[in-house]
Amino acid sequence: MKTAIIVGATSGIGREVAINLILEGWNVGLAGRREDRLNLIRDEYGHDKVHVAALDVTSPEAEGALDALIAETGAPDLFLHVAGIGNQNKALDVEKEISIIRTNCEGMVRMVDHFVNYVRNNRELYSDRYARVAVVTSLAGTRGMGTAPAYSSSKSMQSTYLTALSQLVRMEGIPVRFTDIRPGFVDTEILSSSKKYPMMMSVKEAADHILKGLAKQKRVLIFDGRYRLLAALWRLVPLWLWERMVRITN
Numbered sequence: 177m178k179t180a181i182i183v184g185a186t187s188g189i190g191r192e193v194a195i196n197l198i199l200e201g202w203n204v205g206l207a208g209r210r211e212d213r214l215n216l217i218r219d220e221y222g223h224d225k226v227h228v229a230a231l232d233v234t235s236p237e238a239e240g241a242l243d244a245l246i247a248e249t250g251a252p253d254l255f256l257h258v259a260g261i262g263n264q265n266k267a268l269d270v271e272k273e274i275s276i277i278r279t280n281c282e283g284m285v286r287m288v289d290h291f292v293n294y295v296r297n298n299r300e301l302y303s304d305r306y307a308r309v310a311v312v313t314s315l316a317g318t319r320g321m322g323t324a325p326a327y328s329s330s331k332s333m334q335s336t337y338l339t340a341l342s343q344l345v346r347m348e349g350i351p352v353r354f355t356d357i358r359p360g361f362v363d364t365e366i367l368s369s370s371k372k373y374p375m376m377m378s379v380k381e382a383a384d385h386i387l388k389g390l391a392k393q394k395r396v397l398i399f400d401g402r403y404r405l406l407a408a409l410w411r412l413v414p415l416w417l418w419e420r421m422v423r424i425t426n
Contacts, residue, residue: 233283
C-alpha cells in the first residue's frame with residue numbers, strides 16, 4: 177500500500193486528488209485548516225485509510241502537526257502541497273498582498289523543507305525508493321500579472337524554490353524528487369465567482385492530469401496542451417512589451 181500526505185486537502189484540487197488516491201487503495205494523510213472538512217472525508221472513506229491533522233501552514237506549530245500525521249501514516253511515498261491563497265488586487269491592499277506571500281511562500285517553505293528534512297533524517301526508510309514532493313504552483317508564475325502581483329510572484333517563487341531544492345537534494349544525496357504542478361484556471365474556491373475565466377478546467381479534470389503526471393514522475397507538469405502553448409507564448413513576449421499589455425484582466 178502506498179502512502180501520501182496532502183497539505184491543503186479541505187477543498188478543490190487537494191480534496192479531489194485525495195479522494196482519487198483513497199479509491200485507488202492508498203493510505204492517505206490529510207492536512208488543512210478546516211478540520212471539519214477533513215473529518216467528513218475520513219468518515220466517508222474510512223478511518224483505517226484516512227488520517228487527518230488540522231494545521232495552518234503559516235504557523236510554526238504546523239511542523240509538529242505534520243510530524244504527528246506522518247507518525248500515523250508511516251513514511252510517505254508522496255508529499256503533495258496544495259495549500260495556497262490568491263486574489264486579484266489591483267488596489268494593492270498591502271495586507272492582502274502580505275497574506276498571500278505568507279501563505280504561498282512562507283507556508284510552502286515551512287512544510288516542504290520540513291518534509292525534505294524528515295527524509296534526510298530517515299534515509300533508511302527510503303533505501304529502495306525516492307519520496308516524491310509535488311507542489312501545486314500556477315501558470316501565473318510564468319510572468320508577473322498586473323492584476324495579481326503577490327499571487328503571480330509567489331507562484332514564481334515556488335517554482336524557483338523547487339528548482340533550488342531539486343539541485344540541493346542531489347548535492348546531499350537525499351532520496352527526494354520533485355514535481356512542479358502548474359495549472360491554469362481551475363474551478364475552485366480561489367477564483368472569484370463574479371468573473372469569467374478562459375479555458376476553465378473542472379477540479380476532476382485537473383486531478384486526473386495531476387495523477388497521470390505524478391505516475392509519469394514529471395518534473396514540471398503543465399496541463400493541458402492549450403496551457404502549455406500559452407506558457408510558451410508568454411515566455412516569448414519581450415519584457416518591454418509584456419509590461420505594456422494593459423488589457424489583461426484575469
